[in-house]
Amino acid sequence: QVQLLESGGGLVQTGGSLGLSCAASEKIFAVKAMGWYRQVPGKQRELVARIATGGHRDYADFVKGRFTISGDNAKNLVYLHMNSLTPEDTGLYFCVLERFPAIQYWGRGTQVTVSS
Numbered sequence: 796q797v798q799l800l801e802s803g804g805g806l807v808q809t810g811g812s813l814g815l816s817c818a819a820s821e822k823i824f825a826v827k828a829m830g831w832y833r834q835v836p837g838k839q840r841e842l843v844a845r846i847a848t849g850g851h852r853d854y855a856d857f858v859k860g861r862f863t864i865s866g867d868n869a870k871n872l873v874y875l876h877m878n879s880l881t882p883e884d885t886g887l888y889f890c891v892l893e894r895f896p897a898i899q900y901w902g903r904g905t906q907v908t909v910s911s
Contacts, residue, residue: 804905826869834886
């Protein structure tokens with residue numbers, strides 16, 4: 796069974812930076828997009844950033860200007876570089892791979908904790 800393997804979470808102080816990485820355990824073809832969601836305490840899971848095959852990027856308003864998504868969908872790799880982190884960014888970050896026509900693969904999540 797295909798797995799998405801996330802790494803790079805951890806503990807950082809307010810204003811600090813972290814980088815997240817995600818790779819598939821085996822090759823997945825027909826990738827539509829890859830991205831990151833997060834689950835923060837008391838809120839529903841929400842989109843953080845998404846990169847479509849072809850390069851178009853979408854960002855949630857709350858991370859614009861602070862986070863950058865990059866990767867290579869053909870290689871099933873996606874990264875999230877996070878700057879200017881605040882305690883409100885604390886949560887479990889999930890990698891997602893969207894495959895045509897409408898299949899999603901989810902990672903198990905990596906914890907990001909920002910201390911004040």
